[in-house]
Amino acid sequence: MQRLYEAQAYDTGQWPDSHWARTAPPLLPCPPLTGHEKAEVAIIGAGYAGLNAALELAERFDTRAMVLDAGQPGWGASGRNGGFACAGGTKLNDAAIARRCGADGLAAFHDFQNAAIARVADNLHRYGIDADRGPEGELLLAHSARAWARMQREAPAAQLRDRDALRREGLFAPGFHGGVLQPQGFPLHPLKYARGLAQAALNAGVRICGDSPVTGLARAGHGWRLTTPQGQLDARRVLVATNGYSADDLPPWLRGRYMPALSCIMVTRPLSTQEQAAQGWTGQVMAYDSRHLLHYFRLLPCGRFLFGMRGGLSADPVRLRVLEAEARRHFERLFPAWAHVETESRWSGLVCLTGSLAPFCAEVPGAPGLFAALGWHGNGVAPASEGGRRIAAAMAGQPNPAPALMQMVPRRFPLPRLRRLWLRLAYAGLALRDGPVRAAPAPAQGGRKA
Ligand SMILES: Cc1cc2nc3c(=O)[nH]c(=O)nc-3n(C[C@H](O)[C@H](O)[C@H](O)COP(=O)(O)OP(=O)(O)OC[C@H]3O[C@@H](n4cnc5c(N)ncnc54)[C@H](O)[C@@H]3O)c2cc1C
Structure with missing residues (x-):
């Protein structure tokens, strides 16, 4: 074939x-x-x-x-x-x-x-499938000041979450400027x-x-x-x-x-409640960021953290290890309080454009x-x-x-x-547009430090 x-x-x-x-x-x-x-x-x-x-x-x-x-x-x-x-x-x-x-x-x-x-909700109910359904809603996190400004212009006010609100709701990671909590969807x-x-x-x-x-x-x-x-x-x-x-x-x-494209996922060992609190991420709402080459992540009901990323151009095992190592680096930058937490499993698969x-x-x-x-x-x-x-x-x-x-x-x-x-070529262009993966927002251009 x-x-x-x-x-x-x-x-x-x-x-x-x-x-x-x-x-x-x-x-x-x-x-x-x-x-x-x-x-x-x-x-x-x-x-x-x-x-x-x-x-x-x-x-x-x-x-x-x-x-x-x-x-x-x-x-x-x-x-x-x-x-x-x-x-x-x-x-x-x-x-479009x-x-x-x-x-x-x-x-x-x-x-x-x-x-x-x-x-999906009906299937779970109708066939009695226990698939660990999580809370309603999906959080889109702004990876840049510009993305946050756009969210503030376009999203309903009731869905906007600034950094303080994210911290209060247990969905905080220092690299994000704010987010939009959309009501639809749920994890499973x-x-x-x-x-x-x-x-x-x-x-x-x-x-x-x-x-x-x-x-x-x-x-x-x-x-x-x-x-x-x-x-x-x-x-x-x-x-x-x-x-x-x-x-x-x-x-x-x-x-x-x-066009098949690779996506890869890593899952950590279970995080203790203290470790979750140290990062400020204790909620199980599913989340992704506003990058073109986006990251998606969520805390699983068992306390493990799932972190996924698109990218990668080869299913060759050696090249896959490189992609997985990159995913791990991004995870550590975005969730620095968990940099010491071991990865328990990692894998990849093909999506389709x-x-x-x-x-x-x-x-x-x-x-x-x-x-x-x-x-x-x-x-x-x-x-x-x-x-x-x-x-x-x-x-x-x-x-x-x-x-x-x-x-x-x-x-x-x-x-x-x-x-x-x-x-x-598309990935290279999108990565340039996204900019580097940073642990904390860069200070605003020309802004003064308080
Ligand atoms: C790592 C990763 C993370 C993802 N995360 C999400 C997510 O969080 N949310 C989301 O909505 N989507 C996500 N997706 C995408 C989602 O999983 C897929 O879009 C969805 O599962 C597609 O379902 P499908 O039935 O169309 O195809 P698949 O589930 O891929 O099934 C296709 C099947 O066809 C079979 N097949 C292929 N060729 C042949 C053949 N010649 N003969 C017989 N069988 C054949 C394969 O064995 C396979 O089982 C993710 C995908 C990946 C890989």
């Missing part, structure tokens, strides 16, 4: 040594596809998108899909993310979305984002959520075939034939829900339209019966869950309920083979 990163990034023989893998209950292994089978619907990818699509097809449309994953359910980003169930899914701002699909299209996308968060244990969805799908009669990498996808009669190392599956309709783990030739239409900076959730043009739902731009816990639900309705023959933005075919990146080079 034609993929963008080193083979290690796709090695489903191993789970990342993540805090999540260490603390999630095991799912009964899903045996591989063997022999020649038939199904109405085949789904490639058992992450949030694929599993939600399978659940929707079973529950609303009485269709039992077969889900194939190269690993076990949740092996991809769905089992290794930061657990922020929040709005997102695109790199476009509101003005409105230019592309009008005011109605923008409103529909906002509705989708809200529905996506509600969907991502792998408990993914495995809970997989269990719910199995309970609903869905067949999940683990260790079944789809290596071939071709038209066959009125449908499609999927080939795996040990089997074949004929299905009338197929969903590609492979996101950052996609391949350029599965299907070839995808070639160059998506598209050539049009928005998700795609529709039938593949020129390929009747072939659908795709992917491109969540690093924010897929909620959007991939809702996207999977909406694409299921389209696959069941209903008008596609995904917002217009998500039905627009992603452009190809120019010279797609050079995608990692484009990413390198």
Whole structure:
């Protein structure tokens, strides 16, 4: 298969040594596809998108899909993310979305984002998934005076938090100038959520075939034939829900339209209550900063601290260690009172951008019966869950309920083979715009010391 990163990034023989893998209950292994089978619907990818699509097809449309994953359910980003169930899914701002699909299209996308968060909450409730759900809200922290000034201009006053307020609320780190506490979203244990969805799908009669990498996808009669190392599956309709783990030739239409990008996470040992207080960070609200190459972090219910960062251009183990060391340096600068606290686990995974900076959730043009739902731009816990639900309705023959933005075919990146080079250049430019990661705000230009 034609993929963008080193083979290690796709090695489903191993789970990342993540805090999540260490603390999630095991799912009964899903045996591989063997022999020649038939199904109405085949789904490639058992992450949030694929599993939600399978659940929707079973529950609303009485269709039992077969889900194939190269690993076990949740092996991809769905089992290794930061657990922020929040709005997102695109790199476009509101003005750009409105230019592309009008005011109605923008409103529909906002509705989708809200529905996506509600969907995750509903899934947890409906299937009785105990995924360590945390407090409501998401804190955006200003990494520069300019970012803080912009927040003060644009955010509702009730959501603004200056440094004193952050300290009072137990969400203080010296490198930030202030923040906006948005009310939407909540944190969860991502792998408990993914495995809970997989269990719910199995309970609903869905067949999940683990260790079944789809290596071939071709038209066959009125449908499609999927080939795996040990089997074949004929299905009338197929969903590609492979996101950052996609391949350029599965299907070839995808070639160059998506860009996987690495994100890495470290989790500390449990922090004592004194250590938490020493830093001024005692709350469990999820938080991220206003950098383009953003950091995201939160205190877990067990007292460990999760710190994540985008960046990195290689899944080669040696290069990954370099990325992890950089993440650790940033952590120590932003949370200096914890510089002595050991890292307990670290891992990385692939998110997925598209050539049009928005998700795609529709039938593949020129390929009747072939659908795709992917491109969540690093924010897929909620959007991939809702996207999977909406694409299921389209696959069941209903008008596609995904917002217009998500039905627009992603452009190809120019010279797609050079995608990692484009990413390198983009990261270099964004890092320059972000400026250095500092432990404390720089004094204002021309300002006097008190
Ligand atoms: C480190 C990290 C941190 C993140 N943090 C957050 C966060 O805090 N909040 C948030 O909203 N989002 C976050 N994300 C993004 C989020 O995890 C993803 O957007 C979301 O999980 C995507 O779900 P998915 O089902 O589309 O894809 P995935 O969960 O990636 O699933 C794709 C599946 O497809 C399978 N697959 C691929 N190719 C084949 C094939 N040929 N045959 C069979 N199976 C195949 C893979 O094995 C994989 O299991 C993070 C991602 C990473 C990597």
